[in-house]
Amino acid sequence: MSRALELYRSMPRYLATRTLSGRLPALAGAAAGMTAPLRLTDGPAPAVPGEGWVPIRPRLSGICGSDLVTVTGQSSFYFTSLVSMPFVPGHEIVADTQTSVTLTDGTELPAGSRVVLDPVLGCAARGLPACAGCAAGHTSRCDSITVGHLSPGLQTGFCARTGGGWSRSLVAHRSQLYPVPADLPDERAVLVEPLACAVHTALRARAGDGDRILIIGAGSVGLFTLLALRAYTKAGLVTVVAKHRHQVERARLFGADEIISPASAVGGVRRATRALKLEPEAGPPYLLGGVDISIDCAGSASSLSTALRVTRAGGRVVLSGVPTGPVDLTPLWFRELELVGTYASSAGRGLPADGAAGAAVAPADFVRALELAATAPLDGVVSAAYPLDRWRDALDHALGAGRLGAVKVAFDLMAP
Structure with a gap:
């Protein structure tokens, strides 16, 4: 039994x-x-x-x-x-x-x-x-x-x-x-399993050398994504949106450059990127300019909305948290953003990273996650x-x- x-x-x-x-x-x-x-x-x-x-x-x-x-x-x-x-x-x-x-x-x-x-x-x-x-x-x-x-x-x-x-x-x-x-x-x-998902998210974000990244949400998903970005990408300035004191402390320990509250997310990104802030007649403010990549690790309508409104034109918005509400997609259309989903980890065992013959072999996300589990704080x-x-x-x-x-x-x- x-x-x-x-x-x-x-x-x-x-x-x-x-x-x-x-x-x-x-x-x-x-x-x-x-x-x-x-x-x-x-x-x-x-x-x-x-x-x-x-x-x-x-x-x-x-x-x-x-x-x-x-x-x-x-x-x-x-x-x-x-x-x-x-x-x-x-x-x-x-x-x-x-x-x-x-x-x-x-x-x-x-x-x-x-x-x-x-x-x-x-x-x-x-x-x-x-x-x-x-x-x-x-x-x-x-x-x-x-x-x-x-x-x-x-x-x-x-x-x-x-x-x-x-x-x-x-x-x-x-x-x-x-x-x-x-x-x-x-x-x-x-x-290890949530760390493997975070590794997958960090790699799906395709951060270029020095890219400015915003992580929205500092629960386990956001914090582990921060660890994976620092371990496996060449991301530049990483800002984390955190609500609670212990999340702020963890985000700092895990390698965040800046930590801001949800209420100050738009203003914080504006100051860091010298973007132009606009106030529509109705609805929340948004930026012309902003970070290169936003990663929504909270999965709420407000977190995805924030990600869409603070990412520069042509930038990338990564949806990692399970989505739970509707959101206005106008910024996606108007700013020609990429919206990328990231659901679980990839196996990659001995297989080409992109499925093409002769391509570099991609280690399993779980292999990298086991490394993080052993070495991260x-x-x-x-x-x-x-x-x-x-x-x-x-x-x-x-x-x-x-x-x-x-x-x-x-x-x-x-x-x-």
Whole structure:
């Protein structure tokens, strides 16, 4: 038997949670605990789907922003065709293998090996020939995430067949697994998946030598993106929009040149770039001029709107946080901006970076993330770890992370 926190289909509960958390964001934690279609279950562990799969037992599993918008009913209906229910959330996982497994690169792992999980359920996991995205190493762009021998699910943690990290047991395909070095603590290893997404975001931003960059949002997504920009690009001045004191301190530690509040974002960018600030008759101000690249790591309508309004003509706006609201796209059109999405990490194992023969081989985002997890100043980033029985407290803490001084909240699956 395996204990798990399961999200099930209930339209009345979903709508109640969506309405309450949407109208009263301060009560989102209460809504998730009282009205969300979540239940703690005890049942059989997920069955191994086929060859190349292995049961794993989570040690720690993080609570991601995408998990929070899902359990509070704020995610887009776009996703309904990409998941299968009921599913167990959780895709930021450090776990132990329960049987031996040979990874796709030939590495042999005995039972009891610590691993981290690339959650994307691409063609390899589904027993299918590689689609164009997977063949090029861009597994985050897989076109087959609803077919094959698995039920629909864009990732582990959104698929009924595999289970998820908020449980005592789930199954993973060998193509998803990366061994954890013996000297890397669980509290750092559980951050590898979000760090890999941040590496992917930093590389998708395509920062040129000396480019001025604005990161909007200083939760884990924004802070990890800052780390990745500093480690793997030649970005110039990096400004971070941070709301809370502990976020300011972390942003400074992680390499931000300037840190500004949300209320002063437009003015701060104007001063730093000598842009011209304009005030329309209605609506917020915007700039003629601005930063070369804005990265929205908050995913709100206001954060994306800010990004569009402070990026110079011909610049790039990168959408990293899960979008949750409508926004005026006039600046995108008028300033001829590039709008770039960045969803998950890319595998890149031994594959050309752009899919072309003879191109440079791109290391997996997870390989780079493991490097960051070992070397970056991440002590204390996992602010709290809760047993599954206290899932309401965990979600409430995660939803209030900013004001409560937390960066990452996790479930401790080794707790009794």
